[in-house]
Amino acid sequence: MTSRSLLRLALAGAVASGAVLLATLPADASKAPKTVPVRLLALNDFHGNLEPPTGSSGRMVDENGNTVDAGGAAYVATHMKALADKNTIAVAQGDLIGATPLISAAYHDEPSVEFLGKLGLKVAAVGNHEFDEGYAELRRIMKGGCHPVDGCSPAGTWKGAQFDYVGANVLFKNRDEKTDALAALGQQPQVKQLLSDWGVPALPPVSIKWMNGVPIGFIGLVTQTTPSIVTSEGIKDLKFVDEVKAANVASKLLKLVGVKAQVVLVHEGDQVTAGQSPDACSAIPGAGNRIATQVDAEVDLILSGHSHQAYMCKVKDPAGNDRVYSQGGSFGRVITQVDLNVNVKSRDIDRASVVADNHVVTRTVAADPEISAFVQTWKDRVAPVANKAVGTISADITNVAAPSGESALGNFIADSQLAATKTGGNAQIALMNPGGVRASLSYATSPVNEGDGVVTYGEAFTVQPFNNLMQAVTLTGAQLKTVLEQQFTGGPNNQAFTKILQPSANFTYTYNRTAAWGSKVSDMKIDGVAVTDTQSIRVAANNFLVGGGDAFLAFRDGTDLWSGPLDIDAFVEHLGKNNPIAPPATNRITAVG
Ligand SMILES: [Zn+2]
Numbered sequence: 125m126t127s128r129s130l131l132r133l134a135l136a137g138a139v140a141s142g143a144v145l146l147a148t149l150p151a152d153a154s155k156a157p158k159t160v161p162v163r164l165l166a167l168n169d170f171h172g173n174l175e176p177p178t179g180s181s182g183r184m185v186d187e188n189g190n191t192v193d194a195g196g197a198a199y200v201a202t203h204m205k206a207l208a209d210k211n212t213i214a215v216a217q218g219d220l221i222g223a224t225p226l227i228s229a230a231y232h233d234e235p236s237v238e239f240l241g242k243l244g245l246k247v248a249a250v251g252n253h254e255f256d257e258g259y260a261e262l263r264r265i266m267k268g269g270c271h272p273v274d275g276c277s278p279a280g281t282w283k284g285a286q287f288d289y290v291g292a293n294v295l296f297k298n299r300d301e302k303t304d305a306l307a308a309l310g311q312q313p314q315v316k317q318l319l320s321d322w323g324v325p326a327l328p329p330v331s332i333k334w335m336n337g338v339p340i341g342f343i344g345l346v347t348q349t350t351p352s353i354v355t356s357e358g359i360k361d362l363k364f365v366d367e368v369k370a371a372n373v374a375s376k377l378l379k380l381v382g383v384k385a386q387v388v389l390v391h392e393g394d395q396v397t398a399g400q401s402p403d404a405c406s407a408i409p410g411a412g413n414r415i416a417t418q419v420d421a422e423v424d425l426i427l428s429g430h431s432h433q434a435y436m437c438k439v440k441d442p443a444g445n446d447r448v449y450s451q452g453g454s455f456g457r458v459i460t461q462v463d464l465n466v467n468v469k470s471r472d473i474d475r476a477s478v479v480a481d482n483h484v485v486t487r488t489v490a491a492d493p494e495i496s497a498f499v500q501t502w503k504d505r506v507a508p509v510a511n512k513a514v515g516t517i518s519a520d521i522t523n524v525a526a527p528s529g530e531s532a533l534g535n536f537i538a539d540s541q542l543a544a545t546k547t548g549g550n551a552q553i554a555l556m557n558p559g560g561v562r563a564s565l566s567y568a569t570s571p572v573n574e575g576d577g578v579v580t581y582g583e584a585f586t587v588q589p590f591n592n593l594m595q596a597v598t599l600t601g602a603q604l605k606t607v608l609e610q611q612f613t614g615g616p617n618n619q620a621f622t623k624i625l626q627p628s629a630n631f632t633y634t635y636n637r638t639a640a641w642g643s644k645v646s647d648m649k650i651d652g653v654a655v656t657d658t659q660s661i662r663v664a665a666n667n668f669l670v671g672g673g674d675a676f677l678a679f680r681d682g683t684d685l686w687s688g689p690l691d692i693d694a695f696v697e698h699l700g701k702n703n704p705i706a707p708p709a710t711n712r713i714t715a716v717g
Contacts (some may be wrong), residue, residue, distance in 0.1 A: 125270055125537045128589050133502030133562075133656070135183070135353040136616075137641070141561050152181060154708030155662070157468060158458030158467060158468060158469070159465035159466060159467050159468060159474060159477070160211075160335070160336035160337060160338055160465065160466055161211045161336065161463065161464070161465055161466075162211050162213065162336065162338070162340060162463075162464055162465070162466055163207075163208070163209055163212045163461065163462070163463050163464075164212070164213055164214075164215055164289075164387065164425075164427070164460075164461070164464075165204060165207055165208060165212055165213075165214045165215070165459055165460070165461055166214075166216060166217065166389075166427045166450075166452060166454075166459070166460040166461075166462070167200070167214075167215075167216045167219070167240075167245075167249070167428050167452060167456065167458075167459060167460075168216060168217035168218060168219065168251075168391070168427070168428070168430075168451060168452050168454065168460075169219040169220075169432050169453070169454035169455065170216070170219070170220045170221075170236065170240070170454075170455065170456050170635060171219055171220070171221070171222065171223050171224050171296070171454065171455055172220075172221055172222075172223075172224025172225055172227070172228030172229065172233055172235075172236040172457050172583070173195055173196065173197070173198060173224070173225065173455040174197045174225070174227055174228055174235060174236060174239060174499045175193055175196060175197070175225065175227060175499060175501065175503070176193070176196030176199065176487060177195045177196070177456075178454045179283050179456055181193065181194050181454075181657055182196075182455070182457075182486050184434070184453060184457045184458065184485075185399055185400065185401065186401070186402070186484045186486075187401050187402065187403055187482075187484070187585065188352040189401060190397075191290065191388075192457070192484060192486055192487075192488075193314075193487045194453075194457035194484050194485050194486060194487065194488070195455045195456045195457040195485055195487075196485070196487060196491070197239050197456065197457065197495050197498075197499055198491035198492045198493075198495040198496040198499060199456075199486070199487050199491055199492075200243065200305045200456040200459070200485050200490060200495075201242070201243060201406045201486050201492035201495040202489045202491060202492045203459055203483060203485050203486075203496070204459060204488065205492065206489075207461055207468065207483065208244070211335060211336060211419060211565075212243045212244075213246050213247070213333050213335055213340065214243060214245045214246055214429065214464060214547060214625040215245070215246060215247045215248065215387070215389055216240070216245055216247070216248035216249070216287075216389070216429075217248070217251070217389045217390060217391050217427055217428060217429030217430075217451070217490050218248065218249045218250050218252070218253070218254060218344075218346060218389070218391030218429050218430070218611055219252065219253040219391060219429060219430065219454075220236060220237070220240060220248060220251070220254070220256070221233035221236050221237060221254060221256075221265070222251070222252075222254060222255075222256035222257075222591065223256070223590055223591040223592075223713040224236060224591070225504045225585075225589060226506055226509065226581075226582060226585045226589075227499075227502050227503060228502075228509075228512055229279075229528075229585075229591065230278075230506050230509045231278075231502070231505075232257065232261065232265070232267065232271050232274065232277075232278040232338050232545040233266070234277050234279065234282050235277075235279075235332065235498075235502045237285050237699060238279075238284075238286075238498075239495065239498065239499075240286075240287065240420055241285065241287060242286075242494070242495065242498070245286070245287040245677070245698060246287050246331075246333055247287060247290060247333065247389065248287065248288070248289055248290070248344070248389065249291060249344035249345055249346060249389035249390060249391050249429070250262065250289050250290070250291040250327060250344060250391065251286060251293065251347075251349055251391035251429060251430060251514075252346060252349070252353050252354055252391065253348055253354075254289070254346075254356060255350060255354045255359050255360075255471070256354055256355070256361075256496045256591065257358060257359020258327065258355070258357065258505055259358060259359055259361065259362055260471075261358070261548065262289070262360070263283075264282070264657050265284070265285060265573060266284060266285050266289050266413070267284045268281070268282050268283045268284030268438040269282060269284075269552070270282060271280065272644055277505075278488050278505045278668075281364055283419055283540040286299075287326070288328060288342075289327060289332040289344070290327060290328050290329060290331050290343065290344025290389065291325075291327035291328075291329070291344045291345065292325070292327075292329035292330065292344055292365055292370040292373065293325070293345050293346060293348060293364055293365045293366065293367050293369075293370030293371075294325065294326045294327050294343055294346060294362055294363075295322075295323040295324060295325060295326055295362065295363050295365055296323070296325075296326050296361055296362065296363075297361055297362065297363050298324075298361065307509075308394050315348030315377065315380060316378050316462025318373060318376060318377060318380070319347060321672075322373050323363075323365075323467045324408055326361075326362050327344070328344075329343065329344065329370070329373075329374045329377065330342060330343050330344070330377060330378055331344070332376050332383055333379070335466075335571075336466075337468065337518060338385060338466040338468060338471055339382070339383045339385065339471070339581055340383075340385045340386075340387060340568045341378035341383035341385065341386045341387070342383075342386075342387050342389055343374040343375065343378070343386065343387070343388045343389065343423070344389050344390075344693070345367045345369050345370060345371055345388060345389070345391065345415070346364065346367075346390075346391045347364075347367070347391055347392040347393065347430055348364045348365060348366055348367055348392075349410070349411075350364045351672065352356075352434045352671075352685060353529050353593070353667055354593070354687070355593060355687050355688075356402075357390065357622070358566075360554075362630065367392060367415045367419075368415055368418045368419055368505070371388055371390075371391065371415070371419045371420065371423065372419065372420045374464060374545075375419070375420045375422045375423055376420075378422075379422060379428075382471065383471070384421055384422065384470065384471045384472040384473075385423075385424060385466045385471060385473045386423045386424055386473075386474055387423070387424060387425045387427065387591070388415070388419055388423050388425065388426045388427070389427050390412070390415055390426060390427070390428050390429065391428075391430045391664070392411050392412050392415060392429070392430050393396070393407075393408040393411075393428040393429055393430045393431035393433060393451045394408055394409060394410040394411070394428075394429065394431055394433065394435070395408050395410065395413035395431055395432045395433060395453075396408065396433040396434070396435050396554075397406070398405050398433075400434075400435075400510070400625075402434035402435070402436065402452070402453065402458055402482035402484060404435065404436065405436055405437035406433055406435060406440070407433065407435040407437055407449075407451075408437075412428045412430075412431065412449070412451070413439065413449070416428070416437070416439045416449035417439050417440060417441070417442075418442065418448065418554055419441070420441075420442065421441040421443035422446065423441070423446065423447070424447065424450050424464070424472070424473040424475060424478070424494055425462060425473070425478065425480075426439075426447060426448065426449045426450075427448075427451070427460060427462070428449065428450065428451045429452075430452025431451065431524070432453060432454035433451055433453065434452055434453040434457075434458050434462075434482050435449075435450060435482075436448070436450045436453060436481070436482055437449040437450065438482055438591075442675075445475055446475060447475070447478045448462065448478055450462075450480055450482065452482055453482075453622065456485055456487050457484065458482050458483065458484055458485060459482075459483045459485060460480065460481075460483075461480065461481050461482075461484050462479070462480040462481075463477075463478070463479045463480075463481060463648045464477050464478045464479075465477035468669040470604060481620050487697050506585075509581060509582070510580060510581060510582025510585070511580050511581075511582060512580060512581045512582075513578045513579070513580055513581075513703075514579055514580065514581050514584055514696045514699050514700055515578075515579045515584075515696075515699030515700050515703055515705060516576070516577045516578050516579065516703045516704040516705070517565055517567055517577045517579055517704055517705045517706075517707075518577060518704040518705065518706045519567055519568050519706065519707055520564060520565065520566050520568075521533045521564065521705070521706070521707045521708075522564040522565075522707075523558070523562075523563065523564050523587075524559040524564070525558065525624070526710035527715060528624065528710060528711075528712075528713040528714065528715040529558070529611075529622065529624025529715065530626055530627070530710040530712055530713055531561060531709050531710065532707035532709075533557065533561050533564060533565060533626075533707075533709060534558055534561045534626030535589065535626050535627070535629065535708040535709075535710060536589065536698070536705070536707070536708050537556045537560075537561060537626060537628075537691075537695060537714060538554045538555065538556045538626045538627055538628040538692045539554070539629055539698065539708065540601075540629050540666070540697065540699075541554040541556060541594055541628070541664050541666070541691065541694050541710060542554035542628040542630070542664055543693075543697070543698055544594055544664075544688060544689050544693070544694035544697060544698075545594050545596050545664035545686075546667070548663065548686065548688055549595070549596030549664055549688050550596065550661045550662045550686075550687040551663065551664035552630075552663070553627065553628050553630060553650055553660045553661065553662075553663055553664070554627070554628040554631075554663070554664040554665065555607070555625040555626065555627055555628075555631075555664070555665045555669065556625060556626040556664060556665065556666070556669075556680065557623065557625060557626075557665075557666070557668065557673065557674050557676075558623055558624060558626060559592065559623065559674065559717045560586060560588070560592070560624070560666065560668065560691075561588075562586060562587055562588070562589055563587050564587075565579055565583060565584075565587065565588045577704055580664055581696065584692065584695055584696050584699060585692060587695065588691050588692045588695045589666070589692075590666075590691065591690050591691070592666035592667050592668050592690065592692070592693055593666065593667040593687050593688065593689070593690060594664060594665075594666060594687070594688040594689050594694055595664065595665060595666065595667050595670045595685060595687050595688065596662050596663065596664045596665075596666075596683025596686045597660055597661050597662070597663055597665075597670055597679065597683060597684060597686075598663075598681050598682060598684045599660075599661055599678075599679075599685045600656040600657065600658060600660060601648070601655040601656050601657045601658060601659045601661060602663070603660070603678055603681050603682070604648065604655065604663065605655075606663055606678040606681075607676055608625070608635070608644075608645040608648075609641070609642055609643075609644060609645055609662075610675060610677065610678055611623050611624050611625060611635075611676075612641060612644060612678050617641045618649055623674055624713065625669075625676075627712045627713065628664075629712060630650060630651045631648070631649070631650055632644050632647075632648075632649045632652075632711065632712050632713070633645055633646065633647055633648040633649065633713060633714070634647040634713070634714040634715075634716060635713065635714075635717075636716050636717040637715065637717035638715070638717035639717060645709055647714075648716075650713040663682065665679065666691050668688070669681060670685070
């Protein structure tokens with residue numbers, strides 16, 4: 125779709141809404157209801173969890189402080205049906221797809237987007253992960269058509285998302301396209317002016333949905349940090365601008381066409397204190413709070429995402445009025461319900477009427493039969509993909525830590541990551557977080573030719589399920605040492621919280637358990653050569669670590685960020701070489717003390 129037709133699409137609803145509004149106002153307003161009810165049901169960061177997520181990803185602290193099993197498409201559907209009434213609009217705050225389990229990832233997430241359509245979703249903000257496979261692929265997911273490389277899924281030609289994706293802060297870099305887009309707007313001088321001061325949207329910035337005779341405007345926003353967390357090639361024509369500025373332009377746009385009931389769906393959020401009720405406001409003010417407090421006072425609600433936390437806050441908008449700011453965890457474990465009244469005359473949300481509540485998607489209810497069958501169909505379809513052989517091993521390669529903290533599989537993955545980042549990223553060493561090695565590779569349990577050491581794609585995907593991007597940054601020797609000191613996150617004498625990064629084979633060092641915190645690490649060598657404090661080193665790691673994940677904050681001091689392939693692709697590529705693969709030794713780190 126051209127930028128011209130995109131804009132037309134975004135504005136057609138808005139322009140139509142103004143006209144219809146005038147026509148539907150009753151002759152005798154005194155007999156009409158003053159307000160009408162609207163219910164929003166919101167999801168965020170679903171990440172393709174069609175099957176119930178397992179481990180800690182499938183548990184949630186509920187309103188009573190109990191940790192319960194939560195999530196799974198069929199349970200989301202049951203809860204949604206129970207919560208939805210005739211006034212309901214279902215919405216979402218991004219990362220619905222990307223970083224998904226194989227059942228969804230193997231088909232470019234078409235199964236997840238189809239499920240969300242069946243769920244009745246109407247509008248979703250794009251998240252950073254919606255750009256994982258690039259802008260062109262996101263447009264295909266929105267519009268339909270078969271994948272340009274992998275072709276159609278077993279379900280046939282993709283029909284496109286049954287909901288609107290919106291992203292007001294995603295613009296084309298090339299301002300020349302503006303001329304084209306603006307020419308299409310014809311008789312809209314105010315809108316024309318607004319956009320000529322702004323830029324050319326790469327996605328519809330807003331979506332307007334009617335409920336009970338009033339229009340509700342939804343403004344989509346995605347974290348402006350997106351370019352640093354997705355592959356640059358796929359978004360090279362796009363820029364991700366300040367969320368607050370974009371929201372305020374979109375809010376003006378909505379107001380110009382008479383839409384004053386405004387909701388921001390933002391894929392950015394804050395962290396919380398662990399173990400809190402999903403209805404607590406324990407969010408630590410950060411990037412999400414900035415948006416929630418600074419966006420124009422015309423916006424009535426801020427539904428957020430991205431940080432995978434659940435919170436229910438009230439913040440002050442710039443006019444000093446209360447505004448709900450919420451998030452619903454991740455992986456379909458929480459549905460956020462917002463009930464509100466819209467004044468028919470002013471067409472604005474009565475802020476005092478807003479009642480919001482997070483509901484945990486428990487599994488103690490009956491699974492929705494239609495969605496259960498739908499998920500089973502995709503489970504059956506993905507089985508051959510999961511069973512494809514990608515390499516062979518000569519013995520079990522486990523994620524069980526040796527006394528040094530290394531595991532054979534962790535070391536193998538670090539080697540695979542270095543191999544995948546040498547060219548392009550100029551990486552010299554690789555470091556892998558131990559928590560990201562999710563399972564072991566077993567010699568015996570392959571479903572293909574039991575007991576011959578075959579590793580299947582499904583087994584590899586279970587080990588590396590996050591679809592993290594491989595990245596490389598430049599650290600000084602001193603910064604690299606700080607990263608390694610940060611492995612001892614529990615502080616002095618607290619070995620329980622130690623997280624030893626898995627190093628590539630060419631990187632060795634010593635740590636002393638009993639040395640003072642901050643001086644535990646010594647004798648760092650790359651290819652046998654001692655590392656100096658001032659030398660520059662290209663270090664490869666997944667985007668989780670490079671972003672400071674697991675409290676490895678020193679990674680954030682890295683410069684010259686490069687993004688490359690997915691970690692699973694690096695892993696599979698390496699599994700395909702040097703077969704059969706023997707478990708690497710765990711002798712890269714020397715632990716003393
Ligand atoms: Zn995100």
